[in-house]
Amino acid sequence: MEKNNLKGWLYLLPAIAFLGFFLVYPLVDVFIYSFEEGYNSASQTFFGHGWYNYSYVLHDTYFLQAVKNTIILVAVTVPLSTGIALLISLALSSIKPLKELFQTVYFLPYVTNTLAVGLVFMILFKKTAYSDGMINVLIQLFGGKSVDFIDGPYWAKMFVLCFYTIWIVMPFKILILTSALASVDQTYYNAARVDGTSKFRIFYKITLPMISPMIFYLVITGFIGAFKAYSDAVALFGTDLNAAGMNTMVGYIYDMLYGNSGGFPSYASAAAIILFVIVLSITCINLSISRDKIHY
Amino acid sequence: MKIVLEHLTKRYPSRDRKRKEEVIAVNDFTFEIPDGKLIGLLGPSGCGKSTTLNLISGLEKPTEGKIYFGEDDVTNLPPENRGVGLVFQNYALYPHLTAYENIIFPLQNLKGEEKLSKEEMEERAMKVAKMVQIERLMERKPGQMSGGQQQRVAIARALVKTPNVLLLDEPLSNLDARLRLQTREEIKRIQQETKVTTIFVTHDQEEAMSISDMIVVMKEGAVQQIGKPQEVYDVPENLFVAKFLGTPPINVFEASVKNETLYIGSEAVLRVGGVADQDVWCAIRPEGFIPDENGPLTCGMIAVEVMGRDTSVVCTHDLCEAVQIRTIISAENKIDASKKTIRFSLKPYKTYIFAKGSEERIDFT
Ligand SMILES: Nc1ncnc2c1ncn2[C@@H]1O[C@H](COP(=O)(O)OP(=O)(O)OP(=O)(O)O)[C@@H](O)[C@H]1O
Ligand SMILES: [Mg+2]
Numbered sequence: 171m172e173k174n175n176l177k178g179w180l181y182l183l184p185a186i187a188f189l190g191f192f193l194v195y196p197l198v199d200v201f202i203y204s205f206e207e208g209y210n211s212a213s214q215t216f217f218g219h220g221w222y223n224y225s226y227v228l229h230d231t232y233f234l235q236a237v238k239n240t241i242i243l244v245a246v247t248v249p250l251s252t253g254i255a256l257l258i259s260l261a262l263s264s265i266k267p268l269k270e271l272f273q274t275v276y277f278l279p280y281v282t283n284t285l286a287v288g289l290v291f292m293i294l295f296k297k298t299a300y301s302d303g304m305i306n307v308l309i310q311l312f313g314g315k316s317v318d319f320i321d322g323p324y325w326a327k328m329f330v331l332c333f334y335t336i337w338i339v340m341p342f343k344i345l346i347l348t349s350a351l352a353s354v355d356q357t358y359y360n361a362a363r364v365d366g367t368s369k370f371r372i373f374y375k376i377t378l379p380m381i382s383p384m385i386f387y388l389v390i391t392g393f394i395g396a397f398k399a400y401s402d403a404v405a406l407f408g409t410d411l412n413a414a415g416m417n418t419m420v421g422y423i424y425d426m427l428y429g430n431s432g433g434f435p436s437y438a439s440a441a442a443i444i445l446f447v448i449v450l451s452i453t454c455i456n457l458s459i460s461r462d463k464i465h466y
Numbered sequence: 467m468k469i470v471l472e473h474l475t476k477r478y479p480s481r482d483r484k485r486k487e488e489v490i491a492v493n494d495f496t497f498e499i500p501d502g503k504l505i506g507l508l509g510p511s512g513c514g515k516s517t518t519l520n521l522i523s524g525l526e527k528p529t530e531g532k533i534y535f536g537e538d539d540v541t542n543l544p545p546e547n548r549g550v551g552l553v554f555q556n557y558a559l560y561p562h563l564t565a566y567e568n569i570i571f572p573l574q575n576l577k578g579e580e581k582l583s584k585e586e587m588e589e590r591a592m593k594v595a596k597m598v599q600i601e602r603l604m605e606r607k608p609g610q611m612s613g614g615q616q617q618r619v620a621i622a623r624a625l626v627k628t629p630n631v632l633l634l635d636e637p638l639s640n641l642d643a644r645l646r647l648q649t650r651e652e653i654k655r656i657q658q659e660t661k662v663t664t665i666f667v668t669h670d671q672e673e674a675m676s677i678s679d680m681i682v683v684m685k686e687g688a689v690q691q692i693g694k695p696q697e698v699y700d701v702p703e704n705l706f707v708a709k710f711l712g713t714p715p716i717n718v719f720e721a722s723v724k725n726e727t728l729y730i731g732s733e734a735v736l737r738v739g740g741v742a743d744q745d746v747w748c749a750i751r752p753e754g755f756i757p758d759e760n761g762p763l764t765c766g767m768i769a770v771e772v773m774g775r776d777t778s779v780v781c782t783h784d785l786c787e788a789v790q791i792r793t794i795i796s797a798e799n800k801i802d803a804s805k806k807t808i809r810f811s812l813k814p815y816k817t818y819i820f821a822k823g824s825e826e827r828i829d830f831t
Contacts, residue, residue: 357558360525365572365627366546375571379562 197446203439216436223440232412233441236422242328243335243399243418248392251336252385255343260373262344263351287338288405295319295330320407327407327416334402339395343388350384351377386460390453397449400424419445467536467630467663469499469522474531476517476687491517493687495531499680502661504654506678506695508671510710514687515667516555519633522665523550535630546575551624551662553634557616559608565619566591566604572627594622597656614645621653625660632657632664638673650677671711675699683707700815705825708749708818714778714792720785721748721819726830728819731785735762736812738819738830746828747820754816755779755793757801761811765791770803777801781808 203209204223209216227233295303297318306316317323319330354377362372378385400420403411411417412425419441426438474495477488492514499505507515520526522533524545532541540548559568569591573582582590595601598618608616617637624632634653638646654677657664668674674681675695683690683698683706691703702708708716721730722745728736730748755763757779765781768790772778779793779801793810795801801808819828 355556355558357554357556358560361552361554361558361560362571363525364523364545364550364552365623366575367571368575371575376560379560 200439200442203436204443206436209436223436224444227437227440227444230437232417232425233419233422235412235415236417236419239328239331239403239416240397240399240419243332244393244396246332247335247339247396248389250332251339251343252388252392254336255340255347255388256385258340259344259347259351260377262348288334288402291330291334291337291406292320297321321414324415327414330406331403331416334406335396335399338402339392343392346384346388347381350381354380382463386456386463390456393452393456394449397445397452468501469631469663469665470532470534471495471497471499471522472532472534474518474521474533475529476514476521476526477529490687492521492528495689497682497689497692499663499665502663503679504657504664504666504677506674506681507665507667507684508674508681508710509669509684509690511669512686513684515669515684516635517687518684519552519635519665519667522631523552523633524548525552549627549630551627551629551632553617553620553624553632553637555635555637555639557608557620557637557640559616559620559623561608564605564607565595565600565611565622568608568619569595569604569622569626572623576627590626591622594625597625597659598622598652612645613640613642614649617641617649618652621656625656625662629662632660632662634664634666636667636669638668638670646673653677672713675711683710685710701827702818703827705747705749705820708820708827712751714752714794715788716749716751716818717791717793718787719748719750719783720787721746723819728817730763730783733762733764736814736817741819741828741830745822747822747825749818749820750812751816752778752792752794754813755795755810756813757795757799758809758811761809763810763812764807765810767803767805767808770801772797779808 205219205221206216207218207220207222293303294305297303297306297316297320302310302316303319305319310316317326319326358376358380359372362376367375398420399418403416403418403421407414407416410430411421417425423438423441423445426434426441474492475490476492477490480487480489495518507518509515517526521528524540524543524547528541532539534540535548559565560571563571570587573587573590576582591604592601595604598621600615600618600622603611603615603619606615608619611619617640620637621634637653638649641649650673653664653666666674666678678695680693681695681698682692685706691698691707693701698707699711702711705718709718719730721728721735722743723729723738723741724743726737726739726741727734728738728746728748735748763783765783768780768782770777770779775797776794777797777799779795781791781793782789783791819830820826821828
């Protein structure tokens with residue numbers, strides 16, 4: 171028995187070594203950095219341990235703005251994108267002949283570069299000397315007042331960012347959900363039909379539980395993805411996100427390291443650890459909720 | 467409730483775009499199923515059994531023909547209004563619901579005046595659960611039950627809404643041999659208890675023969691013969707039915723009729739009165755052989771297998787379709803297995819002749 175255990179560990183060794191080197195070691199390293207006060211990357215020196223980095227970050231208005239932006243982004247885009255993707259997938263799987271065509275159309279944004287999609291959004295939303303952007307043209311058509319979505323009020327910028335994020339993640343979610351829907355055995359639906367089950371009840375009682383593992387997967391990865399959002403905001407609002415008030419947590423960490431105001435790995439580490447804790451706890455909450463709600 | 471099928475036909479458009487021909491899954495099926503009987507629908511794989519059930523349940527619309535439940539034409543009625551209970555080949559129990567939730571699922575669908583209270587549902591669920599003996603499994607999910615238990619839950623779910631018709635699509639195909647035997651008896655018992663008109667699909671002829679009041683033998687969408695199991699076994703209409711029923715299977719020989727005498731090769735094996743001279747198929751049931759030193763049919767001996775009550779003599783004949791002939795004779799006959807050949811005489815009522823072309827049975831006296 172003892173010997174077998176040893177052998178087992180031996181087999182695991184390569185995997186553990188790689189995971190340790192590429193995952194655990196950096197994490198521990200960042201953790202240590204975050205407690206080293208006044209770290210200087212040029213001279214590799216610091217003058218003490220403590221909570222100062224955390225205190226600084228937590229009092230930094232840019233960081234608080236980034237946290238607020240990120241949380242709004244997560245709270246809005248994850249449920250909305252999953253819900254809309256589910257609706258579209260349902261519609262797609264009920265129109266059999268058009269299914270393949272639609273799948274390609276919806277998948278296009280996924281293989282298109284995010285920056286290219288960003289450009290499209292510029293055309294849709296940005297005010298230039300020549301036009302107000304397509305959306306504004308539409309708004310004016312219906313008698314509304316034109317809004318500057320890129321340099322205008324906070325809510326308008328937030329709207330564009332959320333819209334963009336949802337747009338970007340949609341194809342992947344639709345792809346996952348349509349294949350999840352297609353994999354539900356038709357005989358369940360036949361059985362339900364013979365028993366006179368209403369459409370809504372079939373969806374709620376059969377379809378939804380059957381695809382719940384996939385929905386759950388999308389929600390978890392959606393949460394994590396939205397928390398890590400950065401490049402989307404850059405694509406829309408340029409690199410100086412702090413000035414635009416549209417920074418995200420990852421953006422803040424990046425700026426602390428390499429941005430114009432950068433060169434503070436300790437602050438970046440503290441912010442990264444805070445992000446890590448938030449993502450970890452949300453994932454744990456998700457997992458514990460899923461335990462009684464998801465049917466594998 | 468009696469079920470009447472009138473010229474029922476189902477054609478599927480060809481899936482192959484190059485060839486235009488259609489798949490005829492069910493071809494001109496006409497049959498009246500008497501009230502409260504258990505019907506065995508029997509045939510090889512792909513002969514249209516499931517399609518027939520789907521037509522009766524309403525999951526598929528017939529291309530032609532009509533279906534009546536009692537006096538009502540239900541041809542265009544959607545499945546939910548037909549009051550059928552359907553047990554699927556793979557049971558189709560909802561994996562995320564417990565046995566109890568599965569069973570009351572159809573009851574929860576009832577609307578308006580038919581709506582039941584929680585207590586009524588529980589009462590009815592418990593009644594059917596008792597009937598199929600799964601009261602103690604009600605809190606389990608399908609994944610935590612054996613195949614036989616799942617099947618009983620599926621039957622309970624089909625019965626709980628007191629259907630007019632119970633349709634079972636190869637319900638025993640996933641079970642092991644012993645459980646199969648046990649469950650088929652149970653299905654018979656449940657059917658007799660509830661007196662619900664039942665159609666039971668299987669490709670296992672023994673299964674169909676043992677529990678059905680009547681069997682329908684199908685081949686390539688067309689009905690071959692309908693009748694009581696014993697009748698169909700004793701008087702098969704054509705070679706296909708003769709071959710399909712019975713284990714071990716019937717032995718088929720190339721033969722000919724000359725002067726009202728049946729010849730296998732040059733041996734005159736049987737007098738067949740009233741049959742014109744022609745080439746025929748001669749089919750002999752395993753139990754139709756009588757070992758007889760002066761018998762007319764000579765076969766090459768392969769082996770003698772004693773199986774308790776019966777003895778099975780395995781032998782060969784050049785004109786037999788199969789490589790081996792299997793006969794079953796009572797164990798009282800002492801067979802000398804060391805001999806090279808064995809001679810038989812034939813029981814006329816276990817021997818059938820079929821026309822070479824149409825493969826229809828030819829009667830003789
Ligand atoms: N949706 C469909 N489209 C085209 N052809 C079909 C369709 N469903 C069934 N068929 C064809 O109809 C014929 C009868 O099929 P069916 O499922 O009724 O067979 P079965 O007797 O139940 O066979 P098994 O014993 O294997 O279940 C088959 O040749 C099958 O290929
Ligand atoms: Mg079938």
